[in-house]
Amino acid sequence: MPDSPSEEARAVPRDGAETVPPHERAVPRGGAETVPPGDTHAVTYDLAVIGAGSAGLAGAVVADRLGLRVALLDSSGEVGGQFYRHPAPALGAVRPEALHHDWDAFAGLRRELADSGVVHLAGHHVWTLARDGELWAVHAVTGADGDGERPVCVRARTVLFATGAGERQLPFPHWTLPGVVGAGGAQAMLKSGLALPGRRIVVAGSGPLLPAVAASLAAAGARVPAVVEASGYLRYARSPAALAANPRKLAEAATYGAALLRHRIPLRTRSAVTEVHGRDRVEGVTVCRLDRDWRPLPATAGRIDCDALAVGHGLVPQIELATGIGCATRRTDDGAYALVVDAFQETSVRGLWAAGETGGVGGAQLARVEGELAGIAAAARVRGQETHLRGSRARALRRRRARMRAFATAMARAHAPGRDWTEWLDDATDVCRCEEVTAGAVREAVRDYGARDARTVKLLTRAGMGWCQGRMCGAAVTCLASRAGTESAGEAPPPAPERRPLAAPVSLAALAALRPDGLPAEDEPHPE
Amino acid sequence: MTRHRSPAALVGAATESAFEITFDGRTLSALPGQSVAAALWSAGVLAWRTTRVGGRPRGAFCGIGQCYDCLATINGRPNRRACLVPARPGDAITTQEGEGHAGLAV
Known part of the structure; x- marks a missing residue:
């Protein structure tokens, strides 16, 4: 059954760790060494994990458990990445999970991090990676927006790229008007800042993010007059095996479908916002039907009044740190580039692993599986115990990865931008x-x-x-x-x-x- | 239609600890832990920059620090990403005109 409305309001006991500031939380509790801030360069880590979302968290905690000395760098002050963005502790939110799907999985990882020896370097914006003899030098600038006074260099034997994805944007007339915001951006601003860009928000573009964004906006009090999806969901039916193997994904889709019904949000497929109206901010949008190549059919144009538009056309792996050092890429089914990884998530450059969206967009569950697999593989390499790679846990993770990657491919095919979107x-x-x-x-x-x-x-x-x-x-x-x-x-x-x-x-x-x-x-x- | 739901109510945030910031001289309320952009959105402000070429209004777009559309002048310093910088009591946010350095010209 889909989520019941009461689940959103259900209060859970506050995790005791939430009251501890992030930089203190990451300090080992077992009495292991603590690294004073600013002194990170003096330590050589076994593994530097870049990105503290689902993939990075999973990789960091398992590598720590297997005995590695791990640094976890992330630009944000809070762990969780984009999917699990949540209010800063100062906001005192007692129900952050009300805006999330699968919050328990994240809460578990966060607890494991708190109990680990992983050194969490929050507010670290990594700008490049360089070889340093046998080591890797991870260069970062610090501060909320990276304008901190001192640069930081973290040296490590191995690196895990868990840098996630950004949103793909396809422009349309007047998309630069204030009130037009990224769909993921609206979600992020809501999850972490408890802010909405308007009261009546059209959600448009393509991809599985859209119904989730619409459901969150509506739960937070916005009216959503329409979700406008450029593809047709029937495209998923072309990958029956991938669907059948991923019942959890179907249940997730049903959950969001039910949320749209509950909030009375109409879903318009094979349609797009082809123009925004307004002088200094959004006052309405034109929605057009599309043909199968996303060419707008002008005779079908209609106007929807709104004061904001949340728009995005899927996600694109964020891989510039890896490509900068020479990691090989592959073209994904929706025309983006992702990192090539082997059976154990290692990139084409020895000693550099990648997990989650960097290897192709597939969601938080897949990211956790790949992050753990990469952590196991990095630990096996550093400690010279390649037998770990043949263990039952690694085998189980690889099976789950294969199943979820198949779904990710079906998803990419279903929402790949049509050739003729440039017509609008x-x-x-x-x-x-x-x-x-x-x-x-x-x-x-x-x-x-x-x-x-x-x-x-x-x-x-x-x-x-x-x-x-x-x-x-x-x-x-x-x-x-x-x-x-x-x-x-x-x-x-x-x-x-x-x-x-x-x-x-x-x-x-x-x-x-x-x-x-x-x-x-x-x-x-x-x-x- | 009247709606009493709000993001803060949904997650049970502590709204009693709100503080004041200013935007172009006007006093606004912000919550501890909110970014400058989130505080501005909550006050109904969507634009706090004008573009360098066309002088057009812009505000937060990507919301995650990647697009640089939300650049603002915060306490006299231009080109801060408002979606990343946390609001602090007494912050003076001003609309950034163009590249934001006009006030520094000699």
Whole structure:
């Protein structure tokens, strides 16, 4: 049965650990060593886990249990990643689980972390990874938005990338109006900041996130006049084996379906928001039916009044740290790039593992399984006990991974952006939000100057050259460029994955503070 | 239709410890642990930046620190990501015009 409404209101006893600030929580309780803040570079870790979401938490705690010295770096002040974002302790929320699915799994991991020797480095924005002899040097800037005074370098024998995913955005006319927000962004702002962008919020785009976002917004008091999904759910029926093997996913879908019914939220499939109305903020949206390639059918256009729009077209693995060091990638079924991993989650670069969305978007449950598998594998490597890889736990994890990966593939196929979505994009629309580069300028670069990939478009127009480094416009620019390529010159080669040498903004002062050997200058290395 | 539900009520947050911040001189209420962007949204403010080229209003978009649309001037310092920076009592948030350094020009 789906969730009952009373479940949302059910109070659970507060976890005692919640009252402890995150930086103290991570200090080992068993009386093992404690690392003073700022002194992390003096310690050589066995494993540095980058990202404290489901995959990173699972990997860190199992590696700790198997005897590794583990550092867990995350940009946020709280563990949980995007899926388990929750109010900061100061908000005193007694029912954070009311906005979550499967909260118990996270609560369990968080308890394990608190009882472990894992050193949790909160507020660490990792910007690059470098080889340092036999070790890896993980460079981070610190602070809530990475503007802290001192850079940090954590050295480790092995690294686990658990950096999750970002949202794929496909632009449409007036998507830059205030009140248009990412669907995942609206969810994140609600889960951690208890804030809504409006009172009447249309949820649109594609992917399994949309019903979940709509249900959360409605539970928190917003009206959701429609969920607008560009694909048809019947596409899942093309993968019957993957569906049959994942009854839990179907139950999850039923839960969100029931939530939509309970809040009387209409679901409109094979439709898209093709325009936003309003002068200085959102006042309404135009919704159009789409054909199977996502071409809008103008005769079906209708207006829905709203004061906000939460929009997203699925998730894209966040892998720039790994690609920067040379890890191989593969094209996913929805046209994104993910890291290639082996049977035990190791990337193509020895000593670097990846788990969760970085290997292809598949959700929090899959991320936990892969994180644990990667943690076991890293521990086996560091301790020279490869027998752990043949144990029953590793075998069970691999079976579960195979089952859930099959579902993830079905999901990616069902929601892959249709070829003709660019038809709803007029020339005046800004594609690159940072540099304010219009679709017309991008099309000109393609049509008149022969650009066939996002990189060339960027050099010609500055699209993707701004603050976000193409994270928001990359998918759209790639489509506009490669689409034209197929029309004029036959089958265009698939675009290369985006490269970002710096995964987070780094001030010149932080760079200047690094010595040639990469250690922060104001700290002398401790003799081992 | 009257609705009494709110995000804070849903999760049972302690709203009694609210404090004040200002946005362009206007006093707003924020909760401890809220980001600056969340506090502004809660007050119905969706835009706190104007773009460098078109001078168009912008606010939080991705909500997770990736898009840089939510850049704000916080206590005189421009280009802070409002969705990441926690609000603190007495914070003065001001609309960031363009790249935010106009006040520093000589």
